Amino acid sequence: MPENTNSTERVALTPWWRTAVVYQVYPRSFADADGDGIGDLRGIASRLDYLQDLGVDVLWLSPVYPSPQDDNGYDISDYQDIDPTFGTLAEFDALLEGVHERGMKLVMDLVVNHTSDEHAWFAESRSSKDSPKRDWYWWRPPREGRTPGEPGAEPTNWKSFFSGPTWEYDEETEEYYLHLFSRKQPDLNWENPEVRHAVYAMMRWWLDRGVDGFRMDVINMISKTLPLTDGTVQDGERYGEGFNLFAGGPRIHEFLAEMHAEVFAGRSAELLTVGEMPGVTVEEARLFTDPERAEVDMVFQFEHVALDQGAGKWDVRGLDLRDLKASLGRWQEGLAEIGWNSLYWNNHDQPRIVSRFGDDGEHRVRSAKMLGTVLHMHRGTPYVYQGEEIGMTNAPFAGIEDFEDLESVNHYHHAVDAGEDPGSVLAALRTMSRDNARTPMQWDDSAHAGFTAGTPWLAVNPNHREINAARAVADPDSVHAHYRRLIDLRHTVPVVAHGDFEMLLPDDPHVYAFLRRHESEELLVVANFTGDEVGAEVKDADQWSGEELLLGNLEQGARRPDGPGIVLAPWEARVYRRVV
């Protein structure tokens, strides 16, 4: 039963997803039932009991639609079917039924900033300048005075997310089409109402089939600033930065409100919408997630996963914990009264969090639990990415031939061609490549980790002998056991879901600390982001250390350092509870 808790009365009823935890499945790498080395729907169905046992409420499936798989399914050639690699529509329906039978929900990935170049819409659009669908995509003539197809003739100077220009020349019709991602991912023109209504119809079709919502891929890029103009070129760069010109354009709120009205309004089912929005600010996120504006329920923002990078994602720096606290603290504050946060460390585009902000060696288990604790004790809806709940790590990629991800492979070749040292480029890939997230799920210690009976499309991490779900499920001290507890706390302890948030110790470089409060309940969360013992210098530490320890992450038998106050063991996290 939803409760009536919101004091501002902006939201009469607490939405169901405020107490929910979402689990992301990357189908390609989750479980392979047919032995072709690629995960599939029957594989996912065979693991539903595992997910139910973990306690998650919602599954988000990365794309399973027909696709040439240039970007592992984020290049869709038919929005209303299932790729044969993953299965059939009947198998999808069976999976959905299995999810619902277990009291969970299923959210689809919605990739509508672009289609595949093999989508029928694009084939039609590309066929001639007079095609009725010509205007469904962004076609532009070559730059005046330049030779068509030659570098510099692109209509704007933007750099694509996957290296190279954002424009591809089409010899047939002698125009360029826009692709913010790969050349096989042409951008749809949302200015054209026919495009929007075709997308809405497709979304309704999936909802009518029973799906419970959508995660919307780069949805803030569907509105571009017109006319399309050049971005600024930084010293030493070949391309201009177009981000502010193609993301968060002037019609973005209008489009999302229209989508909401056309697709979601009036449906009685409990649905979930989450918009992936690179570059979104907290002020904008407040507008996007204000329930009164009826756009989306929550957004994925990227600030906290860019803090360990300099000029772009391949410029890898260490994390300064103070930056993480400042960033996440600002988001907590900014969406405290209006709107709602999503909470995540990992997804299919991010390296593994225990390797990134924790210690994937000696303290892997403890630091993975610490990171989970910090995230799940924030206010918002937590997302768990497959394998995070068993503390999976980055992979030991030896050379460029071990990578599959087109972003990584393209970057390598462009950077090396531009004169960068191959060893340094590889080092950055090992740390940041999306393939770190995409190695197969480690189910057990058998060959290929129980993921497939065939040859996996991407090599299994050799550490699956030690790090695997079978072992974690059987071990009461495992990362998995800890995540189960975290998920359970969100369901059962109201302050975890509903409490307000106050960041403590903003200037402490080692300890992450915050308070949560709800009615008479108060939580103190303290976490050590280092491999040394450190004191948590919070106010009333002596009193807090005598309160109930709701959750800790030390192994059974491990020694908790002695006070006075609160002294944390390496990578230790504690959650104290008191009633005031």
Ligand code: NOJ
């Ligand atoms: C964001 C997705 O998460 C990523 O995997 C994909 O490559 C791009 N959008 C393009 O769809």
